[in-house]
Amino acid sequence: MKRFSLVVLVFLSVALVFAGGGKEEKIIFRVGSATVDPASEAIFKDNIAQFEAEHPGVKVEWDSSSGDDYQFAGLPSLLQSDTPPDIFFEWGGNRVRNHYLDGNAMEISDLAAEFRPDFSSSAWAGFEYDGGVYGLPLNQDITVQMWYDTAVFDELGLSVPETWDEFLNVLETIKRSGRVPIVMGNADAWVAGNFVGLMLYRMAGNEKAESIMGLEPGPGLDDPDFVKALEFAYEAGKQGYVNADMNTLGYEESFVRMFDGSSVMMPLGSWFPGEMALVGKDFRSTTLDYFMLPPVPGGKGDQTSVLGLNTGYVINANTKHKDLAYDFMRIMFSAESQARHSKEGGGMVTRPSANAVDEPIVAKMIQSLNEAGSLVAPPDTGYNLEMAFALYEAIARVFEGTATPEEALREAEAKIAHLRK
Numbered sequence: 001m002k003r004f005s006l007v008v009l010v011f012l013s014v015a016l017v018f019a020g021g022g023k024e025e026k027i028i029f030r031v032g033s034a035t036v037d038p039a040s041e042a043i044f045k046d047n048i049a050q051f052e053a054e055h056p057g058v059k060v061e062w063d064s065s066s067g068d069d070y071q072f073a074g075l076p077s078l079l080q081s082d083t084p085p086d087i088f089f090e091w092g093g094n095r096v097r098n099h100y101l102d103g104n105a106m107e108i109s110d111l112a113a114e115f116r117p118d119f120s121s122s123a124w125a126g127f128e129y130d131g132g133v134y135g136l137p138l139n140q141d142i143t144v145q146m147w148y149d150t151a152v153f154d155e156l157g158l159s160v161p162e163t164w165d166e167f168l169n170v171l172e173t174i175k176r177s178g179r180v181p182i183v184m185g186n187a188d189a190w191v192a193g194n195f196v197g198l199m200l201y202r203m204a205g206n207e208k209a210e211s212i213m214g215l216e217p218g219p220g221l222d223d224p225d226f227v228k229a230l231e232f233a234y235e236a237g238k239q240g241y242v243n244a245d246m247n248t249l250g251y252e253e254s255f256v257r258m259f260d261g262s263s264v265m266m267p268l269g270s271w272f273p274g275e276m277a278l279v280g281k282d283f284r285s286t287t288l289d290y291f292m293l294p295p296v297p298g299g300k301g302d303q304t305s306v307l308g309l310n311t312g313y314v315i316n317a318n319t320k321h322k323d324l325a326y327d328f329m330r331i332m333f334s335a336e337s338q339a340r341h342s343k344e345g346g347g348m349v350t351r352p353s354a355n356a357v358d359e360p361i362v363a364k365m366i367q368s369l370n371e372a373g374s375l376v377a378p379p380d381t382g383y384n385l386e387m388a389f390a391l392y393e394a395i396a397r398v399f400e401g402t403a404t405p406e407e408a409l410r411e412a413e414a415k416i417a418h419l420r421k
Contacts, residue, residue: 029321031313031328032078032088034070037274043340047331055327072385079104079316086319087328091381092126092310096135099314105134106315111326112136115333122375123349126310135314136333138341140348142270142365143307143378144198144293151287152179152264160291167294171241174264182236183263184246185254192246192399193392194378195267196233198293198307201376203229205301209376213383213391215420220413221391222406225300230405232296233398247396255279258288269308270348270365283361292368304373309381310349390415 036044048060071091078085090096099105112124112133119137127135153159156177161167174181186192201209204225212219212226236242243249243263256279257263266272273283295303313332315325331337338350343359348366369375380388394408403411 027321027324028083029324029328030083030085030087032070032075032085033313034075034089037271038277039274040341043337044332047328047337050331051328054331055324071380084316084318086316086321087313087325088316090135090312090314092135092137092312093377093382094384095381096127096314097129100129100132100134103317104314106317106319106322106325107132107134108136108315108326109133111329114330118335118338118350120349122369123310125375126377127312135312136329137310137312137349138333139271139311140369141308141311142368143194143309144267145269145272145290145365145368146265146267146293147258147272147288147290148265149258149287150289152177161294163294164297171236171239175240179261180243180257180263181241182265182267183243183249183254183257184267185249185251186246186396186399187248187250189247189389189392189396190378190380191251191254191268192233193380193388193395194269194307196230196395197379197391198305198376199229199232199296200226200379201305201307202296202299202301202303206305206374206376209301213379213387215384215387215416217421220417220420221387221394222409222413226409227405228298229296230395230398230409233395234401234405237399237401242399244400247400252278255281259286273361289361290364302373304371305376306368306372306374307378308369308372308375309377312349384416384419387416387419 033044052058052060070089075088075090078088090099096105109132115136120140123137123140124133127133127137148160152174156173158170158173159166161170171181184191184195200213204212204223208219208223208225212221212223243254243257254266255276258266259279259281276283276286292306313329315322315329319325335350342348342350342362348362348369377383379391390412394403394412397403397408398405
């Protein structure tokens with residue numbers, strides 16, 4: 001996911017100069033990070049400036065290098081390299097748990113205690129294991145929201161759908177207007193995977209979906225409830241409700257379709273407003289809003305569930321610079337920085353009383369999180385990556401019509417059957 005899929009690798013190289021016999025020694029302090037949109041980058045630059053001012057002789061250098069490869073290849077390579085990061089960005093959940101089990105995540109309950117009074121209790125999900133804290137949450141993201149152009153809805157006489165039949169009517173009406181109803185840049189597979197991923201929970205129920213994707217004994221990916229969840233993808237592809245090039249269209253390139261008049265809706269997460277700057281757009285100047293998906297017919301699960309997760313930063317358990325890591329984290333996670341992230345559409349981990357929220361879209365997203373009956377994890381961050389890749393490939397094939405839901409999921413289960421416990 002990306003949230004996350006347009007990913008940037010960040011190294012903060014900190015040079016501390018010691019005088020000694022005319023020779024300079026440098027301590028290099030590295031931080032691997034992802035999904036740095038322009039607004040967040042500006043905040044981090046100010047964090048760096050403050051850090052440098054408070055640590056005379058320390059120079060911070062910002063270097064982007066692995067891009068979209070961070071989540072699946074960049075970070076694993078870094079952690080195994082001769083110059084591993086001291087702090088690294090992660091998606092809360094199974095990925096942080098694996099770092100804890102592998103000994104790569106430092107237990108930082110003492111640092112976390114400094115922030116608990118101002119953070120919402122739900123923000124820590126995915127960073128706590130066996131009574132310890134293994135990272136600080138910086139963002140609480142909704143992974144699937146249906147962003148839409150309110151001006152086009154007004155032009156076509158459409159209202160935000162409250163039922164699945166109304167949603168299907170919206171799709172058909174937009175299609176008849178000559179536009180593509182839903183655009184997805186699914187070249188990396190996770191966009192469509194997350195979109196349908198929410199339907200897996202709503203159709204099968206949280207417990208069953210978690211068991212299947214968690215590779216527990218019993219039903220597999222080809223379970224009838226999962227098959228039914230993918231039927232929407234199959235029909236959406238056949239009816240032309242999604243862009244035909246979705247599986248080759250890049251993530252950032254898909255944004256343009258929301259502004260050139262060719263597409264009207266996009267299933268993406270709460271980071272979308274901030275990332276619009278990547279294509280030269282300011283969310284405040286657009287006519288975009290979002291709605292949460294309506295209940296799916298025949299669903300056995302929580303129809304108010306929200307696909308989402310917490311993201312933040314983990315300190316490498318093998319770092320030689322724990323004190324520097326703590327100092328930088330205190331600046332990065334300060335109330336001032338959190339307030340700025342919230343104003344730009346990020347953050348959302350602090351309690352409403354701790355930060356004044358003056359951006360309507362951010363306030364709306366906080367309300368959506370508060371109204372959710374449950375927060376469920378995206379397949380690629382909450383579960384085994386091999387399983388997630390197989391599932392995402394199946395979903396992509398169903399959307400493009402090269403396999404039925406039954407065929408695609410049966411093949412996916414066959415690929416990962418060896419992983420079942």
